[in-house]
Amino acid sequence: MKKEDCFYLGKIVKKYSFKGEVLVKLDTDQPELYENLDAIFLELRNNLVPFFIESSQLHKSELLRIKFEDVDTEADADSIMKIGLYLPLDLLPKLEGNKFYFHEVIGFIIEDKNFGEVGKITGINDSTAQALFEIDRNGIEILIPMNDEFIVEVDRDQKTIIVDTPEGLIDLYLED
Structure with missing residues (x-):
């Protein structure tokens, strides 16, 4: 094994x-x-x-x-x-709805309700007080807290997670 x-x-x-x-x-x-x-x-x-x-x-x-x-x-x-x-x-018991296992969502696409497609989940950082999605957006790493209030929907069929993050959070990573 x-x-x-x-x-x-x-x-x-x-x-x-x-x-x-x-x-x-x-x-x-x-x-x-x-x-x-x-x-x-x-x-x-x-x-x-x-x-x-x-x-x-x-x-x-x-x-x-x-x-x-x-x-x-x-x-x-x-x-x-x-x-x-x-x-x-x-x-592993199957999880439903917006609950998921960390390994299960690697490779999923994160979409923000306001920003649009953010990028692909490459990993989960759970070494901090709050676990973070590690997202690759064309070579730029974006971290989004895995907060139940941010996660709108987990779509296993489309391999997509829709989030609603605070305004400006994603832009912080994209500004020079």
């Missing part, structure tokens, strides 16, 4: 018991969807390796307590600490 065919689900953050159980911090708004998995991929030495799950349950809402097969001691658990967990993209 290749990493580009998967989505990041979370990271192993700490040991839970002396029997090899671990706690995973999930990167999702719907942790309950991932409570009864049979297997998951762990990123070991830049490869995704399948691990089978003996049992799992939600722990304090945003953590998932997992007991993997063949991880039976604290030392076994230590060997997988801080490791990222991945699942195949086809296991």
